Amino acid sequence: MITGNLKSSYAADEQVLDNRWKRGFLLACLAGLAAIAAFGNNYVILIACQMGIMLIAVTGVNVVIGYTGLMSLGHAAFVAIGAYAVVIFHNTAGAWLPDSVATVVAIPVAVAVSALIGVIVGLPSLRVKGLYLAVATLSANFIVIFLIEQDVFAPWTGGMNGINTPAPNLLGWEMDTRREQFVLIAALAVLSLLAAQNLFRTRVGRAFIAIRDRDYSAEILGISLYRYKLMSFAISAAYCGLAGALFAYFYARILPEQFELDLSLMLVAAIIVGGMGRTMGPVFGVIVIVMVPEVITVLFGAIAGGGAELAQIRAPIQEIAFGALIVGFLLFEPFGITHITDRALRALNRWPFARG
Amino acid sequence: MRLNRRKFLVTSAAASTVLGAPAILRAQPSEYVVAASLPLTGPFATAGQLVAPALRMFEALTNQDGGIGGVPIRVTAEDSGYIPANALANYQRALATEENLVMYFGDSTGFMKLVAPELRGENARLMGSTSFASELADPASNPYQYLPGPSYEDQFDILLNQIKDEGGSTVAFIHSNTEFGRDPLAHGRATAEELGLRIVLEEATREQGADIPTHVTQLAQSGADYAILQGYVTGVWPQLIGGARQFGLPTRFMGTFWGMENAIADRVTDEAGPILDGYSGVMPYKYFYDPERGPAYERFAAFQKEAFAGSPLENYMPTWGLQALFSLQIGLEALRRVADKGLELTADNAAEALAELQDWDTGGFFGKPVSMVDNKIGTGRVYQYSAETKLFSPTSDWFTV
Numbered sequence: 001m002i003t004g005n006l007k008s009s010y011a012a013d014e015q016v017l018d019n020r021w022k023r024g025f026l027l028a029c030l031a032g033l034a035a036i037a038a039f040g041n042n043y044v045i046l047i048a049c050q051m052g053i054m055l056i057a058v059t060g061v062n063v064v065i066g067y068t069g070l071m072s073l074g075h076a077a078f079v080a081i082g083a084y085a086v087v088i089f090h091n092t093a094g095a096w097l098p099d100s101v102a103t104v105v106a107i108p109v110a111v112a113v114s115a116l117i118g119v120i121v122g123l124p125s126l127r128v129k130g131l132y133l134a135v136a137t138l139s140a141n142f143i144v145i146f147l148i149e150q151d152v153f154a155p156w157t158g159g160m161n162g163i164n165t166p167a168p169n170l171l172g173w174e175m176d177t178r179r180e181q182f183v184l185i186a187a188l189a190v191l192s193l194l195a196a197q198n199l200f201r202t203r204v205g206r207a208f209i210a211i212r213d214r215d216y217s218a219e220i221l222g223i224s225l226y227r228y229k230l231m232s233f234a235i236s237a238a239y240c241g242l243a244g245a246l247f248a249y250f251y252a253r254i255l256p257e258q259f260e261l262d263l264s265l266m267l268v269a270a271i272i273v274g275g276m277g278r279t280m281g282p283v284f285g286v287i288v289i290v291m292v293p294e295v296i297t298v299l300f301g302a303i304a305g306g307g308a309e310l311a312q313i314r315a316p317i318q319e320i321a322f323g324a325l326i327v328g329f330l331l332f333e334p335f336g337i338t339h340i341t342d343r344a345l346r347a348l349n350r351w352p353f354a355r356g
Numbered sequence: 357m358r359l360n361r362r363k364f365l366v367t368s369a370a371a372s373t374v375l376g377a378p379a380i381l382r383a384q385p386s387e388y389v390v391a392a393s394l395p396l397t398g399p400f401a402t403a404g405q406l407v408a409p410a411l412r413m414f415e416a417l418t419n420q421d422g423g424i425g426g427v428p429i430r431v432t433a434e435d436s437g438y439i440p441a442n443a444l445a446n447y448q449r450a451l452a453t454e455e456n457l458v459m460y461f462g463d464s465t466g467f468m469k470l471v472a473p474e475l476r477g478e479n480a481r482l483m484g485s486t487s488f489a490s491e492l493a494d495p496a497s498n499p500y501q502y503l504p505g506p507s508y509e510d511q512f513d514i515l516l517n518q519i520k521d522e523g524g525s526t527v528a529f530i531h532s533n534t535e536f537g538r539d540p541l542a543h544g545r546a547t548a549e550e551l552g553l554r555i556v557l558e559e560a561t562r563e564q565g566a567d568i569p570t571h572v573t574q575l576a577q578s579g580a581d582y583a584i585l586q587g588y589v590t591g592v593w594p595q596l597i598g599g600a601r602q603f604g605l606p607t608r609f610m611g612t613f614w615g616m617e618n619a620i621a622d623r624v625t626d627e628a629g630p631i632l633d634g635y636s637g638v639m640p641y642k643y644f645y646d647p648e649r650g651p652a653y654e655r656f657a658a659f660q661k662e663a664f665a666g667s668p669l670e671n672y673m674p675t676w677g678l679q680a681l682f683s684l685q686i687g688l689e690a691l692r693r694v695a696d697k698g699l700e701l702t703a704d705n706a707a708e709a710l711a712e713l714q715d716w717d718t719g720g721f722f723g724k725p726v727s728m729v730d731n732k733i734g735t736g737r738v739y740q741y742s743a744e745t746k747l748f749s750p751t752s753d754w755f756t757v
Contacts, residue, residue, distance in 0.1 A: 042479070043452030046445060160538050164473060251441075252473030255466060255535065258441060294445065297434065308392065308411035308433035315396035315435030 016198055033186045037179060045178045051290045052185035053246050054270065058282035059196045060239025061267045066276035067200060068232040069212030070125050071133050073264050074140035077121070078114045078237040080259035082244025083165075084148060085110035087254065088156050090166045100172045103249075110245040111238045117144075118237020125229045129215075141264050148256045162255035165248045178250075185246050192239060197279040199235070208232050212277070240267075273329050275336025284337035288329070293322050388429045388691075388701070390415075390684065391450035392461035398437035399564035402590040403614075403676045404463070408433055409669055410677035411461075413659050414684050424458070424688065425695030440466035440535075447471060457481055458701050459687040461680065465489045465535040468501055475500050480703040482690065482710075484683035486676075488613060489539045493732035499707040503732035504683040505640030508540035510734055510757040511612040512584065513547050514638050518610070518738060518752075519582045520551045527553050528580035528607070530571065530596060532563035536614075537587020544584070556580045566592045572599040575607060582608045589614045589676070594624040594632065601631045611637035616739060617675050618643060619668070622746050630743030636751065640736035641682065641721045643748055644673045650720015656681070682721050686728070689713060723754045 007013040017023045036048050061075050086106045094102040124136035147153060149160045157163060167176040168184060175181050199205045207228045210218035219225050248254055266289055274285025296318050304310045333340055392411055395404035415431040423429050432450070436443035443463055450457055462468050462485035469491060475483065475498070483501045485492075490507035492498060506514075519527060527548060531537035541558065548555050557578035561571050575583060575596075583600075585593045593615045600607055616639045621632050642649055644657075656673055664670050669677070690709040691701055699705045713728040726735045734757040739748040 041452040043445075043449045046448045050445075160533075161535065162469065251444075251470065253470050255440065255470070257466070257534070294449075298449070301432075301434070308394070308408040308415075308431055311394065311433040311435060312396055312405050312408040315437075318435065319397055319437075 016194065016201070030190070033190070037182055037186070040179075042178060045182050047291060047294050049178060049182050049185050049250055051286050052182070052189040053243050053250065054267075054286045054290050055189045055282055056192050056246065057240045057243035058267055058270045058274070058285055059192055060236040060243070061271050062276065062278075062282050063196060063199070063208070063239065064232050064236035065268065065271055066278070066281060067205065067212060068208040068229070069215075070122075070229065070232060071130060072137040072233075072236070073134045073261075073268060074121060074137035075236065075240050075267050076259045076261070076263035077140045077144035078118060078240035079244035079247060079263065080144055080148060080256070081114045081117055081237075082110040082241030083248035083254050083259070084157055084163075084244075085113045085241070086245045086248045087158075087163055087165050091156070099169045099174075102166075103168045103170055107242065107245045111241045114241020114244065115234040115238040118233045118235075118241075119230050121237070122230050122233025125233065126226060138261075138264075141259075141261055145256050145260060157256075160256060162253050164253050165251065168249040175249075181246075181250055185250070188242065188246065192242065193279065193282070196239075204228070204231065209277075269326065271336075273326065273336060275338030278336070278338040280341070281336055281338050284341075288325070288337070292325065293318070296321050384427055385456040386427070388424055388427055388456050388458045389450075389454040390429055390431045390459045390461070390687075391447075391454060391457055392431065392433040392680075393436045393443040393446040393463045393467065394433050394461075395438040395463050396433075396435035398439070400438050400589045403674075404435075404438075406669065406674055407677050407680045409664055409667070410673065410680055411684075413656065413663065414681055416663075417655060417659060418688060424691050424701070427695075429458075429688075436463055436467070438464055440464060440470045443467035444470055451479060451481070458691055458706070459484070459684070461485060461684060462487070465492075465539055468492050469535060472498050472501060475703075482687050482703055482706040484687050486614075486679065486683075487536065489535070490543065491539070493730050495707070495711070495731045499710075499731070500703050501731065502686060502710055502728065504679060504686055505613065505732070506638070506734045506736050506757050507732055508586065508612055509543040510732075511638040511736070512540045512544040512586075513757065514736070514738060514755065515584055515610045515612075516544065516547050516551055516553060518636075520553060522608075524581040524608070525552075525554060526556045526578075526580045526582070528557035528559065528575055528578055528583040529555060530557070530559045530561065530575070530583055530585050532566075532587030532592065533560045534563050534587055537563065540586060540612075557583075561592060561596075563587060563589075564591050566595070568592075568595045568599045571596060572603050572605070575600060576603055576605055580607055582610060585609060585611045585615055587614075589617075590620060594620060594628075597635060598624070598628055598631045609635050611635065613637075613639055613675070613679070616748060618645070618741075618746075618748055619672065619674050621741050621748070625743050625746055632741050633743035634740065636738060636740035638736050639675060639739050639748065640733070641675065641678050642723065643675070643739070644678065645747065648723070650718075652685075652719030652721060654720075678721065682718070685718065685721075686710070686713065686733075689716070726756075 005019055017026060036044060057079055064070050064072050089106045089109050090102055094106055097105060121137060121140040125133050128136060148157045151159055175184060207223045210223055211228060215225055270285030270289040271281055273288050275281035300314050300318055304314055394407055395401060411431045411433055415429060419428045434446040436446055447460060459482045462483055465487040468485050468487045480500050488503050488505055488508050490509040492501045493503050493507055529541055529544060545555060557574060557580055559571055559574050593611060597609050616637045624632055644653060660669050690706045693709045694701055694705045710728050715725045715727055717725045722735050726733045735754055737750045737754055738752040740751045741748050
């Protein structure tokens with residue numbers, strides 16, 4: 001039994017980070033991110049940025065799948081919308097704004113556009129559930145990519161050949177190196193994770209959880225399914241739109257083939273492996289899905305050497321290793337890595353009484 | 357602080373290290389690294405797996421010749437699965453972990469376009485690739501990337517002119533749904549209009565595992581005299597042609613570089629009959645079996661017989677391998693010229709040396725000396741496949757666009 005978590009004021013009781021371990025963990029993470037920004041080489045920064053962008057997207061997917069229980073296989077569409085919205089904004093309305101302001105306006109615009117389209121894509125959730133909703137949302141991914149690739153929209157989206165993206169300019173701070181963009185991405189990733197954690201302490205978040213547990217009971221209790229299901233899709237689409245906006249700023253060029261079904265499935269795989277319905281789920285999921293393949297590549301490269309012929313054998317083995325890891329996870333820990341850390345922390349908390 | 361003997365020794369050791377350091381840094385590196393990204397898994401894995409040994413051969417032969425300015429090279433390769441973002445991660449990994457990285461070999465048009473805006477300053481390296489995309493042959497905005505042959509747009513021009521000469525009037529463009537497949541289409545449309553040819557179909561398919569009956573039906577409905585296939589390497593193009601022949605279509609098929617591999621054509625002829633007879637296309641190089649092959653190919657043949665005995669590469673080097681070898685050869689030649697001049701092997705110096713490759717005898721890749729103009733080598737030939745001889749034979753002279 002946990003003791004010692006005593007509060008003497010309502011304000012202290014209402015804090016998100018209410019004990020020193022949680023505050024310490026957050027500070028340690030911030031220190032780690034600062035260390036990466038200061039000392040990491042370009043490759044580490046690249047992987048860290050990719051992880052940060054994926055983290056924001058997977059947090060959004062966690063909101064709709066993990067907390068609201070609505071299966072969605074089309075969230076790469078919102079990442080694409082966020083990315084292209086930023087580029088189109090910079091090329092059209094943003095051309096009249098001074099450079100330092102354009103980015104600061106473009107990101108909220110991309111988030112708003114994604115949220116709006118999220119509401120439309122979420123409409124099937126009012127009629128169907130489970131597998132049927134998964135298939136209905138799958139269509140969103142294909143429709144959005146199809147529209148982006150059409151020649152009719154090519155003057156704005158670059159069509160099938162992709163389009164070059166601008167560098168972000170935060171009120172005069174021109175972020176044209178990856179390291180500077182990492183600072184922006186890391187800051188937004190931490191903020192969005194904290195925002196998601198806070199969301200589930202509010203009435204809206206509790207409504208989502210009620211819908212996940214049994215949606216007709218929630219309706220009987222007075223939670224309007226119409227409002228809250230669409231709000232869940234809107235919020236998750238907004239998160240993915242933010243990830244897409246950062247994706248556009250991060251890569252020098254975006255291609256529609258980067259947002260296909262593979263990305264949707266990667267987001268869902270990340271949240272399942274990480275643990276659905278938990279704040280740290282997206283973090284662990286992104287670590288496994290994004291970082292582990294790179295670690296495998298580096299490890300195998302270090303063991304076997306980088307020669308071209310060895311790469312022939314190494315490459316399929318790397319893929320097999322990663323696939324086996326995912327399958328192993330789902331077999332032995334279907335609730336995700338957060339369940340493993342739960343048990344570990346509980347054992348640590350009760351030590352030495354937890355043994356046996 | 358009192359200066360005793362220990363402090364004096366420590367300080368002087370530190371000082372000599374600091375003073376001596378620049379001298380150590382300026383010493384020649386022990387090796388230069390050439391890194392590559394190959395599609396060892398994914399839709400073009402067959403081609404990637406055959407190119408990987410060719411890179412080992414390149415390393416061995418280059419080091420036999422003394423490397424670059426007397427310094428040996430080391431070639432490394434990573435898999436990208438033909439996904440541009442993975443190839444980009446491979447490039448960044450190579451930049452971050454390899455000292456003395458002098459050249460990179462990219463594996464897709466998508467990757468080359470994705471990385472182009474990032475090749476600035478410290479992150480720039482001379483970059484060859486499997487791509488013949490026209491956008492990359494632009495020394496003004498993209499000085500470090502080059503094409504080892506005529507661009508896809510040039511190849512389409514050659515084929516469309518050939519169609520016009522043979523009296524055709526309607527053309528279908530069948531391409532894969534990738535950057536590689538879509539690259540020359542806009543230019544192809546413009547050229548066809550100039551020549552008075554009508555484009556009756558533009559069909560996008562998957563780059564591997566395409567739904568053949570659907571696409572053949574579309575082709576039949578369009579009634580095209582000729583069809584140009586773009587964006588395929590190991591598959592889909594033989595199946596499309598086979599499907600069309602089964603359907604009884606008289607359409608004449610033509611292809612561009614990556615769809616001109618003899619090994620694939622032979623296998624299809626062995627297993628499905630002479631359906632590929634008459635298939636023609638542009639190939640910049642001599643085939644490995646060319647009766648007049650030069651010293652370079654002879655050298656490869658000798659190495660392959662020894663090193664790759666028992667594998668498909670023992671007696672034959674596919675066009676995919678030749679392309680990789682020639683692309684690396686161009687980069688190597690540019691770097692050697694920089695080293696001969698005594699300059700540092702920076703990307704900028706190498707890019708300048710590229711422009712100096714004029715009237716260069718490649719040792720047998722081409723039938724005549726070639727020149728690098730606007731970061732591409734616009735020389736090649738048109739070949740046609742004969743199911744009887746099971747060989748691609750040239751049907752034109754060496755052209756230069």
